[in-house]
Amino acid sequence: MSGNEIEISGLGKVFGQGASAFRALSDINLTIGTGEFFTLLGPSGCGKTTLLRTIAGFEAPSSGSLRINGEEVAAKGPNARPVNTVFQNYALFPHMSVAQNIGFGLKMLGKPKSEIDATVAEMLRLVRMEAMKDRKPSEISGGQQQRVALARALAPRPRVLLLDEPLSALDLKLRKEMQSELKRLQSETGITFVFVTHDQEEALTMSDRIAVMSAGRILQLGTPHEIYHAPADRFVADFIGDTNFLTVPVAASDGQAATVTLPGGTQAAARLPEGMIPVTGQEVTAVVRPEQATLMPAGQGEMQATVGTSTFFGTDTHIHLTLSDGQGFILRRQNATDMASPEPGQTVGIGLGAGTLRILKD
Known part of the structure; x- marks a missing residue:
């Protein structure tokens, strides 16, 4: 990956005028690298699809700059941009x-028949649909239809492929298969993919980088590892995966790390976000992921808790606990064949490994 394929600066989008105006995007600043698998992630209504449509040219920005391959395209229509889009439908x-579906766009571009035939054959191989080239869409599965839509979008060899929640209509098993297919296609073609989803797992497993959006703004931009393990604020921490939020007082702080007092009185080190210097006695929100905690016998570990319910997920079990001060806590334990779940009402200990606690900014 070298250089930036997309450069967005101060981008805004407002729908309507006057008192009824709605600001869908606010001051979006973003660069997407050439050959990158980039994901816009957020809940419904956060602005991710509006941003994608603005990159595609289906929406004109109200303000700001949008450059693709170094060229300003904010005022250009979809057909004048080196992009293609795959929609949910x-x-x-x-x-x-x-x-014929795969070759349609090439035919509309006036490409010679020999080039169309060669490209269609190449795309069929790429999406592994050679044996079904003569079938109609009604004669193939949903996952196969999606591959055809991808092949059609890739056939003109756009610089950027935009994907608007293309897996949302598929069942769970097929969706996971297509996640691998999309990643393979992006790797083999080297085309920049911009992917929109509200599914955190899709974003974490497929992306080179993720932009987490809310209310028309980008809250955090980073790799899946950075987004998951170092969330910028409570919204990101809560939206990405399961998270335990603990309200705890600060026992000591040196500007780089802090010691907090956990429910039950045990003190533990917690990582601080950049620029935050809490004072002794200040109540802060500390987070720990469910898989970072360890179930221990009563009396051991950093905290004590009472077992509520346990939910079996096959590969792991989620154990719902109540801490000694009444705060809730979820612990995720990987399953083994001879492992029994703790009984409701049982007292257990919770172990926290070094570096698992992180304090969030307000």
Whole structure:
């Protein structure tokens, strides 16, 4: 990956005018690298699809700059941009075969038949659909239809492929298979992918980098590891995976790390976010992921808790606990064949490894 494919500066989008105006995007500043798998992640209504449509040219920005491959395109329409889009609805032509669907865009661009045939054959191999080239969309599965839509979008060889929640209509097993397929296609083609989803697992498993959005703004930008293990604020920590939030007082702080008093009185070290210097006695929010805590016998560990319910998920079990001060806590334990879940009402200990506690900014 070298250079930036997309450069966005001060981008804003307002729908309507006057008192009824709605600001969908506010001061978006973002660069997406060439050949990067980049994901816009957030809940419904956060602005991620509006941003994608603005990059595609389906929405005109109200302010700011948008450059693709170094060229300002904010005032240009979709057909004047080196991008293609795959929507939630694959919009395949029902009367055309798989091969005809893939070649349709090339035909509209006036490409010679020999080039269209060669590109269609290449795309069929890429998405592993050679044996189904003569079938109609109604004769193939949902996952296969999605591959055809991807092949059609990739056939003109755009610099950027925009994907608007293309996996949302698939069942869980097929969605996971297609996650791997999308990552493979992006790696093999080297095309910059910009992917929109509200699914945290999709974002974490597929992306080179993620932008977490809320209320038209980017709250945090980083790698999946950075987003998951070092959330910028409570919204990001809560939205990405399961998180335990503990309200605890600061026992000591030196500007780089802090010691907090956990429920039950035990003191433990906690990492501080950049620029935060809490004072002794200040109540802060500390977070710890459920898989970072360890179930221990009563009397051991940093905290004591009472067992509520246990939920079996196959690979692991989520154990819902109540801490000694009444705060809730979820612990995730990987399952073994001979492992029994603790009984409701049982008292247990919770162990916290070094570096697992992190304080969030207010």
